[in-house]
Amino acid sequence: MTRVLIADDDGVVRDVVRRYLERDGLDVSTAGDGGEALQLLGSDEIDVAVLDVMMPGPSGMSLCRTLRERSGYTLPVILLTALGEEEDRIAGLEAGADDYLTKPFSPRELVLRVRSVLRRAPAVRSAPDLTIGDLRLSTASRTVTVAGTPVSLTNREFDLLHFFLTHTDTVFAREDLLRLVWRWDFGDLSTVTVHVKRLRAKLGDRHRVQTVWGRGYMWTSAIGGPDATV
Known part of the structure; x- marks a missing residue:
């Protein structure tokens, strides 16, 4: 089963997103901070990571850069950010993110974005x-x-x-x-x-x-x- 990692220090966000993704037939792992997310990325078979930009140690942005520095590591990454300025969104993309959503967001839209990044690889x-x-x-x-x-x-x-x-x-x-x-x-x-x-x-x-x-x-x-x- 496809597994999605949700890493966010807001427990409500994690719970709501998890329920929507599981309802859509996806397996979900959750992390409350960057350290826990990094451990899961290293030990679990994760197919796509949804990372909060501003979560504590390391941030979603830092995690994304770390993942992209690993040769051949092409895990799809979606960033969640409370920052709506264009410069902040561009910074996320330049860090190597495949997609981003600005908080507050629709959980259903996040599910659609996850499905979008997941279906890209088999198509080519x-x-x-x-x-x-x-x-x-x-x-x-x-x-x-x-x-x-x-x-x-x-x-x-x-x-x-x-x-x-x-x-x-x-x-x-x-x-x-x-x-x-x-x-x-x-x-x-x-x-x-x-x-x-x-x-x-x-x-x-x-x-x-x-x-x-x-x-x-x-x-x-x-x-x-x-x-x-x-």
Whole structure:
């Protein structure tokens, strides 16, 4: 059974979210602080982690960064935050989170977001591997290498790269990418902006993600095109 970790120092939040997730057929582990969450992540078979940004020692943001620093560790992470400013949400995404929700939130929406991140991995694994120059993307292992060197991507970054590589030379607005990659019909468009920025940084000069001003982004098949910026 799919297992979700809920880590939040608010017992009411943990209990309500647990009941909604269990009602949806998911197995749930809970933690009241970052230390307990880290122990569960190290000992349990967790499929997705929902972490409170401001819980005590270590915080959800710190835990997310720690998880992303582990080579090949692509556990989906959803951050819960009481901070609604755009800078705070972007900071969470830059820490490697796949998604975030701002408190107060609908427990049912959280269930939908959990289902969304969980269904991303199987959707791509059956597709063939992709090679463009010295960039290789393996759908079976969900790994990416550049000139034989592994590139650590989150699940969302991997899915975004896979989408670009299978839809080259086509412009997609941020709204389109949010719907086609994230499978959201609504959401903060800065989520897409941050993920494109991170993908470019991780691929370095091997990326071919171009900004088409006023329209969106595309992966160009042309070699040696101008550098793009967000």
